[in-house]
Amino acid sequence: MVVDRTGSETLASRRGATRRQLLLGGVAAGAGAAAALGGERLIAHAGAAPTAPPPPLRGDGVVPFYGAHQAGVETDAQAHASLIGLDLHPDVDRDALRRLMRLLTDDAARLTAGVPALADSEPELATRPAHLTVTFGFGPGLVARAGGEAPGWLAPLPSFSIDRLRPQYTGGDLMIQVGADDPLTVAHAVRMLLKDTRSFAAVRWTQQGFRYAHGTVAPGTTMRNLFGQVDGTANPRPGTSRFERVVWCDEGWLAGGTGMVVRRIEMKVDTWDELDRDGREFAIGRRLGDGAPLTGGREHDEPDFDAKGPLGFPVIDDIAHIRRARGDDPGTQIFRRAYNYDLPPAGGGEVSDSGLIFISFQADIGRQYVPIQERLAKADLLNVWTTPVGSAVFAIPPGCHEGGYVGETLLEG
Numbered sequence: 350m351v352v353d354r355t356g357s358e359t360l361a362s363r364r365g366a367t368r369r370q371l372l373l374g375g376v377a378a379g380a381g382a383a384a385a386l387g388g389e390r391l392i393a394h395a396g397a398a399p400t401a402p403p404p405p406l407r408g409d410g411v412v413p414f415y416g417a418h419q420a421g422v423e424t425d426a427q428a429h430a431s432l433i434g435l436d437l438h439p440d441v442d443r444d445a446l447r448r449l450m451r452l453l454t455d456d457a458a459r460l461t462a463g464v465p466a467l468a469d470s471e472p473e474l475a476t477r478p479a480h481l482t483v484t485f486g487f488g489p490g491l492v493a494r495a496g497g498e499a500p501g502w503l504a505p506l507p508s509f510s511i512d513r514l515r516p517q518y519t520g521g522d523l524m525i526q527v528g529a530d531d532p533l534t535v536a537h538a539v540r541m542l543l544k545d546t547r548s549f550a551a552v553r554w555t556q557q558g559f560r561y562a563h564g565t566v567a568p569g570t571t572m573r574n575l576f577g578q579v580d581g582t583a584n585p586r587p588g589t590s591r592f593e594r595v596v597w598c599d600e601g602w603l604a605g606g607t608g609m610v611v612r613r614i615e616m617k618v619d620t621w622d623e624l625d626r627d628g629r630e631f632a633i634g635r636r637l638g639d640g641a642p643l644t645g646g647r648e649h650d651e652p653d654f655d656a657k658g659p660l661g662f663p664v665i666d667d668i669a670h671i672r673r674a675r676g677d678d679p680g681t682q683i684f685r686r687a688y689n690y691d692l693p694p695a696g697g698g699e700v701s702d703s704g705l706i707f708i709s710f711q712a713d714i715g716r717q718y719v720p721i722q723e724r725l726a727k728a729d730l731l732n733v734w735t736t737p738v739g740s741a742v743f744a745i746p747p748g749c750h751e752g753g754y755v756g757e758t759l760l761e762g
Contacts, residue, residue: 407530407563408477414458416748417605419755421484422596422686422710423587426572427528428562429535430688432611432706433543434521434741435550436490443495447760449549450485453525454754456541457483466541479531481538485755486524486609486743494522497759498601502608502715503744509726511737518613518739521553526708530563554739556613558688558706571640571648574689575703576621576734578633579640581685582648583675595682598712602758605747608714610683612707613690613739619701621734632730634671642671668728674721681720683709704738714742 412420441449456466461481465472492499505520525542529535543552560572571579585592596607621629626637634652635642642652643664654672656664665672685708692702711717725732746756 406477408479408534409463410480410530411462411478412480412482414461414483414748415751418597419484419606419745419748420461421482421526421528422607422684422745423592424480424482424528425568426560426686426688427480427482428530428560429532430526430528430558430706431535431539432556432558432708433525433527433539434488434553434555434611435523435525435546436553437494437522437550438548441494441549443760445549446491446495446756447754449546450756450760451754452545453483453485453542454749454756456545457485457538457755458751460538460541466545468544469541471537474533474537475541477531477534479529479534481527481529481534483538483542484526484528484745486526486745487756487759488520488522488524488741488743490522492744492759495756495759497762500598500601500603500608500713500744502713502719503742506610506714506722506740506742507719509722509737511726511732511735512740513736513738514740515738518554518556519741521741521743523550524609524611524741524743556611556690556706556739558690560688572687572689574687574705575616575618575691575701576629577637578629578635579648580687580705582635582640583682584684585682591682592684594712595717596684596710596712602762603744603746604758607710607712607745608718609743609745610707610709610711610714610718611739611741611743612737614705614707615736615738616704617734617736618703619699631666632669632733634665634669666730668730670725670729670731673724673729676720676724678720681717683711683717683721685709704735710745 412424414420437446459466460475461478461483463476463478465475469475487495489499489503492503523546525539525546527535527538527542529538561570571582571584574580585595598604598606598608624632630636630643635648640648641650644653644656645651652665652671652675654663654665654675658664687708688706690704690706694700694702709718746758749755749757
């Protein structure tokens with residue numbers, strides 16, 4: 350310490366000491382604080398619950414391929430789908446069909462499990478199955494080649510007055526439905542499966558569709574079509590006795606399988622836009638906002654077709670879509686699993702080329718589906734804005750067990 354002759358500290362010495370004391374004291378305080386903070390962190394860490402693992406990726410989801418029924422019927426509908434109709438080459442016989450279906454079954458089982466196809470040229474694209482399902486359907490031509498007995502309903506649908514069918518969306522001997530929650534997964538699976546078929550069949554048509562992406566709405570929410578309306582409210586619920594009765598066949602080589610209708614329906618969205626909201630709801634018979642019938646409060650309320658408005662007219666019009674789609678016979682029910690499509694407009698002032706890939710499954714197409722479509726063709730307000738441009742019917746054979754193949758009940762019988 351520096352002092353003057355009288356023994357007093359000088360101002361400079363006091364300032365120097367003060368700085369040294371503050372510096373030393375600050376270092377000590379900082380070290381103590383750091384130690385205390387570290388201790389608190391250690392204590393907090395010791396008492397904290399283990400960090401939860403991240404949720405599983407949607408891309409890792411697997412739907413089992415093998416089973417009594419083919420996947421892709423009662424499976425929760427995925428966000429993306431491709432349907433391919435194929436025509437068999439003239440020389441394909443029963444033996445060739447066995448080879449084809451063994452090959453397709455093996456690769457479909459691999460791909461749906463997240464395993465590359467047997468000769469997969471891009472194996473990296475197969476590692477995220479994203480709830481991939483592959484479903485095979487047989488047209489009347491394939492069943493005839495196999496020498497099997499086709500159910501009476503396995504034939505082109507009757508000619509309906511509203512149809513304007515185009516060959517590029519109609520018919521087919523073999524159908525492959527590929528669905529997944531990721532479009533890359535769908536595209537890769539389609540390519541691998543079509544590589545299997547090219548020695549046996551030629552592509553007749555391809556249709557691609559979409560629904561809400563996973564996570565957009567709560568599970569179990571009814572899909573919406575591009576008119577904004579809920580689509581499929583009256584569906585039987587998978588796993589119920591009603592679903593079993595409506596969907597699954599119980600006789601012959603098709604026992605455990607079902608019948609499939611694929612209809613491509615062009616929707617005139619541009620002219621639909623010209624209709625006000627009340628007009629749209631009147632045409633459908635349901636409120637657009639919540640999907641409830643005009644006589645109800647919630648989507649799944651039963652419509653009251655006898656209810657009258659203040660002027661004595663039916664609340665739900667006699668030719669509203671919901672009324673025409675409902676029959677008096679409870680045996681005429683179907684299970685819908687439709688997808689939207691939206692293509693670039695062709696021009697001419699239109700801004701939309703949109704519609705619905707209507708898919709329904711039912712045990713007997715002639716008994717269940719045809720009466721519904723006949724009523725709709727005869728009178729349905731939605732016919733003003735919709736036109737069927739494609740139509741095909743397939744038998745969906747039952748599933749198979751590991752070591753077997755889809756179609757063996759027909760081809761080995």
